[in-house]
Amino acid sequence: MSPFTIALICIAAILVLAPGIYFGIRFLAKMINSSSARDARDIHAQVYDALLKLKENEGGYLYQNVFVSALYGKVVLIDLLYVGKHGIYVFQIDYHSGRIRGGDNLNTWSTDKGNDSNEMDFYNPFVQNETNLLALEETIGHRELLRNIIIFPNADITDVDSRHVYTLKNLNTMFSVLPSSNLDNDMVNRLADEIQRFVDHPARSLEQHAQIRKQEEDAVAQGVCPLCGGTLLMRVSTHTGRKFWGCSNFPNCMFRKDL
Ligand SMILES: [Zn+2]
Secondary structure (H helix, E strand, O other): OOHHHHHHHHHHHHHHHHHHHHHHHHHHHHHHHHHHHHHHHHHHHHHHHHHHHHHHHHOOEEEEEEEEEOHHHOEEEEEEEEEEOOEEEEEEEOOOOOEEEEEOOOOEEEEOOOOOOOOEEEEOHHHHHHHHHHHHHHHHOOHHHEEEEEEOOOOEEEEEEOOOEEOOOOHHHHHHHOOOOOOOHHHHHHHHHHHHHHHOOHHHHHHHHHHHHHHHHHHHHOOEOOOOOOEEEEEEOOOOOOEEEEEOOOOOOOOEEEO
């Protein structure tokens, strides 16, 4: 075979393979782009399934995406809510991964897996979920039955000092670890009826929720804290050096918006 023939064969091979490689790369890029939103949905579904198993053993009721109207016309979204003989468990899924450091009484938590694989800090997730508990307390009462639970589905929580933090792996130990009430069936059913009214109108609530989100964005654009009406101040994270909007009423108000 002459060098010329070999070159010709090479060129032909490249022409045949190039479109395949081009579309293959585009397909992969598309998959990677859409994977984070899908991952969040998958993880939410995994947590739901794990809680469903618990519920099958323990009885009670499990709800997801519960919109509750709170003070000042705010609507809060509760990721997952369980009502049973042990009490009312208000779950918030936290998607931070890596090795989490934090504790019940620490304002700032951190993970070793930030966006640029640097350490990244974030506010104590219990404080944010507390807003959801307050909304429930305002609407159905029973503060003493409400449990604030954070689930880091796939993180390492060995450095977190709290009994109210779980992962997918140890979620099944929750009812044996936490102090629990012993409610009778009548009480559980009555609580479930109360909560059902927030689950019945997802469409209206979704609309309300979108409206609230818009109001929050408008407030931030005007430099006003959407939670308390305080002034937004530019802060710099001592851990990561990143800039964010914080509230002038910190630490009473934990509003935070990354820039
Ligand atoms: Zn504020």
